[in-house]
Amino acid sequence: MFPLHLPTRHLFACVCAAVFAHGLNLCAASETGATPSEEIDQAWEKGATFRFNEANVHFGKLAGKPGIAERERLLGEAITLLNRQPRAQSNITEAGAIFEKLVRENDSDTIAVFAQYFIGRIEQVFLDPPNYEAARRVYRDLLARFPGDVVAERAASHLVLLDLYEDVSKEERLKRLASLETLGNSLNTSMGKREFHINAGQACLDLDISDEKALEHFLLADKEGITRWQTEMAAWVIIAELARTENKREVAIEYYKRIIAKYPSNIRTFTMKKRLESLTGTTVNGSPAPGPAVVSGI
């Protein structure tokens, strides 16, 4: 009745289904009615929401389409390829080659900044084992060539982590911190400065470099505006606590008050109230002595 063997029939059915699904997909794609700019933005949005495979396929489909900027498309394809599942070394190599090509073609436009930044990121976080020295070289070059660029200035915060968390003596760390601080002073963007100072401040604490330096860096970070609440809360607590132990009473009081006002239900807030009370000698509203709040007979 059907002139094919069972496995062949299954294969045939699969091929038919795949062709049908692909056809439907193509129809759907052409029916979206989006402009080229909107279409490529949709691909970026997929990348921004962790839908890397979909984003990568989307960027691929836009190849050769009229109105699509090829350099932007290639950049998106390479960036999403890094996280395409299943992850494969060949994907990393292919993405690296695209970034290199983009930089070779034009080493001074916005695309080049992103591409060079990712060449550094591949060396630092995608290669196994990583090549920190190569990453450092790329980052330093990026910072020198693109001052005032947000993406390029992200390199500064990565350099802080690479340089300070290396297994070296305390003296060497202090020397490196001083050198990094010079680099930090040359940063121009608010994001770049803030992330640099948060990383430097946290390193000062984690590595027991200097509480005074940690306080200085966290204050500078806060000056730039921390917009992620978890980071802000943690930074304010560190500032308040360090200011208290470093005898900067007014700063401590200011930050304790800020925490209590903005984060009244946080698990750390009760401790902050107690600290404020001990600094000012007054009782803070809403801080009764803790104890078992017992209610009977529900």
Next chain:
Amino acid sequence: MRERILNTIGIGLLAVCFLIAIARIVFIRFQSKSSVDGSKVVELRIAHWQLENGPRAAFEALANEYSRRHPNVRITQIPIPERIYGNWLVTQLVGGTPPDLIQLGIGMNDERLARFFTPLSELADRPNPYNDGTPFEGKPLRDTFADGMQGGYYPNLVEFYGVPISGKSFRMFYNLDLLREITGSERVPQTYDELIALCKRTQEYAAEKHVRMVPIAGSKYNGGILMQALFTSQTQKLRERLTPTGMLVTPASMLADRLLHKQWSLDTPDAKSGLTLMREVAQYMQPGFMQLLRDDAMLLFVQRGAVMITTGSWDATSIRQESPFRIGVGSIPYPAPDHPVYGRFTYGSIADAEGSNAGTVLGIPRDTKHPEETRDFLQFLGSVPGGQIWTDRSGWIPSVMGTKTSPDAAPFLPNPNGYVAGFSYLEGGADVGGIVDSNMHNLVSSYGSVDRFIAATSKSYERAWVSDLQRNRRAQADIVQRSDTQVASFLWLARKHPENAEAQHKADIALQGADASERTLIYTNMVLNSKANNTAP
């Protein structure tokens, strides 16, 4: 002959089932198309794993009230057991047939959320029409929640994907009738010593009356809650000694570092004191409780086999409904700083956990057949009137401000007035948990002791922290790699559309989250490298 009869019966049964199924489908179709005013009836399905009595009744009441306001909408609950919820949900999502509203949590991760669910930031920024006539009229939805709707915010995705409709906390539950029988009063323990005194008195009472009764209903789950809580009261000061000034919380990687550098161990006086507390309370639970499940402990309590049980606020309605006696509720009585034995290691009572005001988070799948109706129903659930029905009927803590907490829910309101907890002996991760679990009998059984537990555990404990740290490093590296693509995508969109404030904001938030992950990764790397090189950082 016999075989033929059996086959006929089998085929007959099959045919009957088939006909019933067909009739049911036809009936549902007919029902869904019929309406009060002739318009098409929309059926919304809401999936959750809250099989406890209260929430199901609350969802029912909310559905009825919503249908009363919108006669063309009918709402059906799909309660799914926790154990299979994740697999069931993934099947529904991948198959493109998800319910319209889904409880988020089990089986969910960032990728699935982004792929299958609708971002709700735009909804969170809009006033909730169901709050008209309340003090929150005209205010953005997110500003009407006690936690700013953080329970529905997914920091890695920089988006709201859910609306939290309840809260949670841990409490001690008491059988007040038994308490009166045993002590002559209904006063529940206010201090740790009073708790122990009640336990001793209960044992005496059971012996006098020849009844099978234990002071505390235990299981691996319920006993674990109480024992861990007490342990963390003893590591408050130790945590502070191990952590740089200013960091009032200690990441697991830092605890691992300090452990590997011999700055603490289970033998450290503070930790040992925590283990002593654990052993002390364990003696008042039924023998072998670590082999028992949550349901076993609950059954023992509701059958008057125990005076107390420690569990979460989510069990309150079930306990209340299934217990033929009155219930008392109280916070866990921690040792106070002036306690003669345990006081020196503690600052005092512990604040209820951060984020405890966020529970039962509901999200809308992209494939819902009724996006508009579902959004509207979700707004109703997250409104003052909806929150009121929720807390009144479920007995759970409301997440919406402006609702009057029901008397049943009041004892469970999170109490922020307490100190930061110390760390748990389990904090390393799954391998640490496995080592502790497999040796717990050395601590809690009648033949066990703190020293015996420490001796049995110490060799493998440190190794387990290292293996957990290695696993955490892999997970963290994955997060950092994924964040790189995400942040770059956000940054590109922000650069391309400088006029779009939302794009700028999302890029900024994503970038800060990514950098926080990278700090964790580099610190974890440093700890593991220093372990490998056997050097201090």
